[in-house]
Amino acid sequence: MDEQEFAAAHPQWEHHIEYIEARRTKMPQMQEFLARYYPGQKVPIYAVQAILPRINQLGEQGWELVQIVPVEPGENGDIRTGGERIYWSNTYLCAFKRLKRSAEL
Numbered sequence: 001m002d003e004q005e006f007a008a009a010h011p012q013w014e015h016h017i018e019y020i021e022a023r024r025t026k027m028p029q030m031q032e033f034l035a036r037y038y039p040g041q042k043v044p045i046y047a048v049q050a051i052l053p054r055i056n057q058l059g060e061q062g063w064e065l066v067q068i069v070p071v072e073p074g075e076n077g078d079i080r081t082g083g084e085r086i087y088w089s090n091t092y093l094c095a096f097k098r099l100k101r102s103a104e105l
Contacts (some may be wrong), residue, residue, distance in 0.1 A: 011099055011100075012097065012099070012100035013097045013098070013100055014097070014098060014099075014100045014101070015095065015096065015097050016058070016063055016095075016096045016097075016098075017093065017094065017095045017096070018093075019071070019073060019090050019093055019094075020051045020054050020055070020091070020092050020093065020094050021051075021053045021089075021090055021091050021092075022046050022047060022048045022049075022050040022092065023045065023046060023050055023090060024043050024044070024046070024047055024050055025046045025050075027040060029052070030050065031043070033049075033052075033053065034047055034049055037049045046090035048090075048092075049060045050084070051092060051094075055094065058096055061098075062098040062099070063096035063097070063098050064096060064097055064098060065094060065095075065096055066096060066097050067093075067094070067095040068092050068095075068097050069089055069092065069093045069094060069095050070089045070090075070091070070092055070093075071089060071092065071093045072089050072091070073085055073091055079093060
């Protein structure tokens with residue numbers, strides 16, 4: 001199998017990771033968006049649905065969400081993912097992938 005055949009049979013991926021914080025904002029658009037998930041109820045301040053606009057924005061750029069994990073980011077770039085201590089988090093580490101656009105990326 002030559003290089004072109006290999007490349008055609010094995011797509012190349014690029015990846016993106018970021019923290020996305022779930023937090024209800026006072027922006028009217030966010031209030032209206034979240035109210036759809038909580039009809040007739042008060043929207044929780046940390047409603048997980050608050051991350052959907054960012055995830056959808058990345059989806060429009062071709063990124064596919066492949067992993068989401070609630071985390072507690074540390075000051076040194078480290079993250080707590082659980083363990084023996086139970087904690088609450090509204091921050092999610094999200095991993096995305098999309099087909100690589102060119103070999104130069």
